[in-house]
Amino acid sequence: MVAPSRYLLEQQLEKQLRQRTGLSGKQGLHPVPKPFYRQSEALDALHKLTEDVDYTPSQVGLFAQELGAGGKRRFLVNTFAGFALERAPRSWPQDDEPLGNFYEVIQEDRPCWFYFDLEYSRETNPHLDADIVMAAFRKTLACFCREVLQVDLDVTSVLEMESSTERKFSKHVIVKRVRPASGEVRALAFPNNAQAGLLVSSLVQYAALHRADGGDALFVQAPKADDGQEREVCIIDESVYSRNRSFRLLFQSKFGKKRRLDLDAGSAKLAFGVKPHPCFALLETMASFVPDGTELFEHALIPRGFAHMQAKASRSSVIRHKNGSVQAECDPLLNYLIRVWDDIRRLNDTSPMPFEPTSVQSCVEMDERFLTVTLNNNRYCFCKGASHKSNHIYLVVDTQQASFHQKCFDIACRHYASPPFKIPCWIIDTSAEEEEFSNLISAGGDGFQVADVADVPQKRMRISEGGA
Structure with a gap:
């Protein structure tokens, strides 16, 4: 009894x-x-x-x-x-025993908080101090909120959870509030995780441009690939914003592993004041629990209606409509390509003339693997090192490799292809991914594999570093 x-x-x-x-x-x-x-x-x-x-x-x-x-x-x-x-346990665990292998599924059409999966290999970064990494993340996030979003980060709303081991640094972070200049607190919740992922992509780009200001600690050496090449990646894993993503919960471990995801005592004290009952700690650290009445965050960086669900229908419409400008704001892939090529032109083209916003003229599906995307109002060509006056450029998207490169219609550039740019994994929204989830085969679970950061050509890197 x-x-x-x-x-x-x-x-x-x-x-x-x-x-x-x-x-x-x-x-x-x-x-x-x-x-x-x-x-x-x-x-x-x-x-x-x-x-x-x-x-x-x-x-x-x-x-x-x-x-x-x-x-x-x-x-x-x-x-x-x-x-x-x-x-949830009835008291805070005092040992290291695992308590379960449960995840929340962050549904593609449901609100979520601003959430992060941070990780890096300690074996390939033996001299990297985790405290320095987290200080760099907190500073970069706060500066991004202040300078880009024009709001201040509410540090009392940041919840940090850790499951690091000797071999790997691993943290989950949930951010729930910001403070605009007016002083009124605003929730940092989004209509879907595609919008959260879009903002995270902007944050990673911001960090890359501000490496000299402390952001350098966010870029680490990944374990060598099969070809033996070294790769630099960001500790912010961009793959965790895919459709219906499983994200590990507080007190839980991965199957076959002992290390739990535990709440950081410092952030818990800031957020809760006193240590809450484990039931409430579990509830409040869920990225997918957004109570009724929560005002959803809006910003110019996030196109209205941006979501996973619109991607295929929007792109199919683009493929059929090959003449004239195309509305691409609801398509994560096309929107991402527009933003990246806008940034490349801004960083590299020294023309004093003002630039019109980039748009998509056409998108053609070559086969199951490749798309070609022709741009309007942006003719910056890496081969020429400047914008063409009349000839358009186009981007070739490799959906299997999650990358794209630039080519050109100019006869002088016909044999040129730019270095590849990586595309965040969650943006490549394919039926294969949906089938993968349906068959219960999830490669990465809560996103433990660090996604590649864009391999930006050397010319852009030099300009970026100089500007920082």
């Missing part, structure tokens, strides 16, 4: 969790008790709950449990309150 004091504690915890998540006493804590072995079936069950108005989208979430090596998983539909009550 459960002791009365324990029973009363459970009742109080449930009541407080229901209040925090907006769950009434009549709504069940566990509306879908059975697990699913296909993510698509779990999503169907979740959508039925919200479409039938039994629950609001902010009350229920999708969770994944690793069952074996190779990414084998099962999926659970549950209320945020019910999951936190069921899966």
Whole structure:
């Protein structure tokens, strides 16, 4: 028999969790008790709950449990309150024993907080101090918010979690609030994780341009690839903003690993004041738990309607409409190419004339692997080292390699191809990725493989470093 004091504690915890998540006493804590072995079936069950108005989208979430090596998983539909009550320990762990292998699934069409996966190999960076790395990350993020977003970072809203080992540095960071010049606090939540990923891409570019100001510690040596070549990568993993991404939860470890994801005591003290009950710590550190009524963040860097779902339909429309300017703002890939080539022209073209914003003239699907994207209002060519006066340039996108290079219609440049530029993995939105998730085969789980940073040509790097 459960002791009365324990029973009363459970009742109080449930009541407080229901209040925090907006769950009434009549709504069940566990509306879908059975697990699913296909993510698509779990999503169907979740959508039925919200479409039938039994629950609001902010009350229920999708969770994944690793069952074996190779990414084998099962999926659970549950209320945020019910999951936190069921899966969190009743006291803060005092040992290093793993408590489970659970992840939240950050759904492609649901709000999320500004979240990060930070990591690097300690074996290939033996002299890199983790405290210096985190100080550089915090400073760069704060400067990016102030200089680019025109808001101040609210440090009391930053939650840091760590699962580092002797071989690898690994942290998750959730950021929930900023302070505009008016002084009013604004939530840093987005309509979907594609928008969060877009802003993170801008942050990585900002860090690359400000390496001399402390951002250099954010760029590290990755383990050597199969070809033996050394690679420099950013500690900010950009692959974790893909569709329906699994992101490891507080107190949880990867399958077959002992190291848990634990809450940093310093950030917990700033955020909560006093150490919260583990149930509330688990709930508040979920990137996908955004309560009803939270105002979503908007900024000029984020095109209105930017999302994963619009990508294929938007690009198909572009492929059919080959004449005239194309509206590409809802397509993550085309929007990314526009922003990158705008930056390249700004950094390299010394013309005193003002530039019109870059747009897409046409996008042609050559085959299942390659796209060609012709630009309007931007004719900067790496072969010429300047903008052409009349001939357009075009970008060749390799979806398998997640990269693109620039070519030109000018006869003098016909044999030239620029060095390749990497594209963040989450932007390459393909049916193969969706099938991968549906078959429960997830390469990377919570994104443990560090994504490549754009291999920017030497000319751009020299100018960038000089400008910093």
